[in-house]
Amino acid sequence: MRFLSRPLFLATLTTLALAIVSISGMALFPRLAQAQPASPKQHSTLPITMLTIGLYSVNAEVASREADRQQGLMHRTSLGPNDGMLFVFDENAQHCFWMKNTKLALSIAFIDESGIITDIAEMKPETTENHCPRRAGRYALEMNQGWFAAKGIKPGAAIRGLP
Incomplete structure (x- = not known):
């Protein structure tokens, strides 16, 4: 023993x-x-950056990895009034977006390499309609639908604070 x-x-x-x-x-x-089990609806914690568009500040989650860009704002049920998601791409190209599995109505600003908004589109939830910019860009910023219009932000506006 x-x-x-x-x-x-x-x-x-x-x-x-x-x-x-x-x-x-x-x-x-x-x-x-x-x-x-881990739900596919769970989101990883993305870095947040502060962007400035004219007089307005935006707290933007930064989706710079392929998996994060693919997930985007899918399955989210709310977004703060000045919160958004910034998509950062490795290459300057015409990056298109759709709203499959996205429950929120969103506005998207397509942004070129120099930080200028080239296009803004309104996107309906749960659709597969493509939303594409007219010109190549490196960034896209999704906000609650109507955010850009409510602030008077139009194509040609500059965004400061981009990574």
Whole structure:
């Protein structure tokens, strides 16, 4: 028969007690005991940057990786009044957007390499209609629908603070 040292015995006893509490908790709260799979609707924490458009400030989540750009604002149910998502692309091109699995009505500003808005489009939720800029660009900024119009922001406006 082998004896445990006092510290090892206490550690073993603690582990056993935690296991019993855990099992008891599962019996009392069976829903908590079920493994919850990661939902595709969960969003990773994206970096946030402060953008300035004229007199207005925007808190923009930055989607610069392919996976983040593909996810975009899908499955979100709300967006703060001055919050948005900035899509940053590696290449200067005509990047098109659609609203599949996006529950929010959004406005999108397409932005060229120098930070000038080239186009603004209104996008309806849950649609697969393509929204494309007329010119190549490196950025796109999605905001709540009507945000740009309400602020009087039109193509030709400059955005400061782009990464």
